[in-house]
Amino acid sequence: MEKRHIAILGSTGSIGRQALDVISQHRDLFEVELLTANNSSELLIQQAIEFDANAVVICNDDKYQEVKEALEPHYIKVFSGMQSVCDLVTGDNIDIVLTSMVGFSGLSSTVAAVTAGKTIALANKETLVAAGKIVMGLAAKHNARILPVDSEHSAIFQCLMGSAGAPIEKIHLTASGGPFRTWNRKDIAKATRAQALNHPNWSMGSKITIDSATMMNKGLEIIEARWLFGTPGEKIEVVVHPESIIHSMIEYADGSVIAQMGHPDMREAIQFAFSYPFRLPLNNRKLNFAELGNLSFSKPDMEKFPALKLAYLSLEKGGNMACIMNAANEAAVAAFLQERIGFYDITDIVQECMDGAEFVAEPDLDTIFRSNEEAFRKACEIIDRTAGRKSF
Ligand code: MG
Numbered sequence: 001m002e003k004r005h006i007a008i009l010g011s012t013g014s015i016g017r018q019a020l021d022v023i024s025q026h027r028d029l030f031e032v033e034l035l036t037a038n039n040s041s042e043l044l045i046q047q048a049i050e051f052d053a054n055a056v057v058i059c060n061d062d063k064y065q066e067v068k069e070a071l072e073p074h075y076i077k078v079f080s081g082m083q084s085v086c087d088l089v090t091g092d093n094i095d096i097v098l099t100s101m102v103g104f105s106g107l108s109s110t111v112a113a114v115t116a117g118k119t120i121a122l123a124n125k126e127t128l129v130a131a132g133k134i135v136m137g138l139a140a141k142h143n144a145r146i147l148p149v150d151s152e153h154s155a156i157f158q159c160l161m162g163s164a165g166a167p168i169e170k171i172h173l174t175a176s177g178g179p180f181r182t183w184n185r186k187d188i189a190k191a192t193r194a195q196a197l198n199h200p201n202w203s204m205g206s207k208i209t210i211d212s213a214t215m216m217n218k219g220l221e222i223i224e225a226r227w228l229f230g231t232p233g234e235k236i237e238v239v240v241h242p243e244s245i246i247h248s249m250i251e252y253a254d255g256s257v258i259a260q261m262g263h264p265d266m267r268e269a270i271q272f273a274f275s276y277p278f279r280l281p282l283n284n285r286k287l288n289f290a291e292l293g294n295l296s297f298s299k300p301d302m303e304k305f306p307a308l309k310l311a312y313l314s315l316e317k318g319g320n321m322a323c324i325m326n327a328a329n330e331a332a333v334a335a336f337l338q339e340r341i342g343f344y345d346i347t348d349i350v351q352e353c354m355d356g357a358e359f360v361a362e363p364d365l366d367t368i369f370r371s372n373e374e375a376f377r378k379a380c381e382i383i384d385r386t387a388g389r390k391s392f
Contacts, residue, residue, distance in 0.1 A: 010101035090116035121273035132227030154269035155247035155260035219311025328353035331379035
């Protein structure tokens with residue numbers, strides 16, 4: 001395989017750091033071109049020097065001088081601001097763009113990379129949730145390949161390889177169930193920030209870990225799968241699988257089910273997106289089936305985890321509804337992490353925003369940005385009201 005030149009958007013986050021670990025195992029095959037971060041200047045500087053990046057972007061202007069002074073002696077170019085990310089990802093020196101930034105803020109740079117025909121290693125699922133139809137349309141138009149990094153979607157993608165284009169009958173999207181799988185609704189209602197951040201299987205950033213506790217993460221993944229694989233919502237079924245060994249499954253018309261498995265380790269999906277269609281060695285833990293013993297499965301509880309219902313509803317409505325759901329969720333999760341609202345307030349706020357929002361059936365990109373902003377603002381109003389009440 002020829003050497004691949006990689007941009008990592010969000011290199012100081014959980015996925016970004018694991019991506020650099022993958023690259024460090026294959027320095028002869030992967031070259032770091034661009035690293036970007038919002039605020040974590042110290043780690044960004046360290047990464048840029050270690051991997052000899054061509055350029056970095058620190059989005060926070062206040063940190064620009066610090067990063068510039070540290071990296072100039074190493075002949076590493078330093079930029080600041082979101083617009084620089086959008087400009088630099090289109091560079092001829094870049095083959096693959098890993099989108100591992102958090103939330104809707106990743107949309108504009110993803111659109112820039114897709115429009116430039118880059119291969120996208122997609123870790124930022126909110127991009128497809130908010131603007132799936134538009135982003136997939138642009139990818140087709142500009143011949144940009146989108147390779148999933150989300151473990152479930154990487155699994156589905158891998159299960160589809162070698163199926164000769166046979167249509168998917170059903171996607172079985174596995175979910176760990178998060179930290180509250182065995183809790184009752186009354187206890188979940190009183191769950192604290194620390195309890196929600198305590199994910200049983202996966203080590204991830206704080207936003208996605210809260211999304212896993214509400215199961216909104218699985219809701220977002222249903223929508224992500226809908227756009228990545230063109231499978232309608234009614235053919236995407238969530239199955240709770242607490243061991244997180246099967247990362248997802250595809251069912252074909254003849255009833256044959258193909259699963260992809262491994263210990264939960266994001267580096268596997270990241271590496272496969274970087275090396276596709278080739279497979280490279282990785283220093284991860286390998287499966288021992290005799291030691292595993294049993295794998296278990298159950299139906300998700302939609303009453304305990306209303307986020308799943310909201311996700312299916314937003315797919316059914318279409319248009320800008322998933323964008324509204326995502327924006328409200330981002331605002332509510334941030335408020336929960338600040339301990340301003342209770343656990344079920346998150347999904348209550350999302351529901352209220354979806355009920356009250358202005359629906360647009362065929363949104364363009366400008367409408368998506370506006371809907372996101374409006375839903376975020378509306379959610380913040382409800383949060384202020386809710387936090388004032390301190391009902392939890
Ligand atoms: Mg996932």
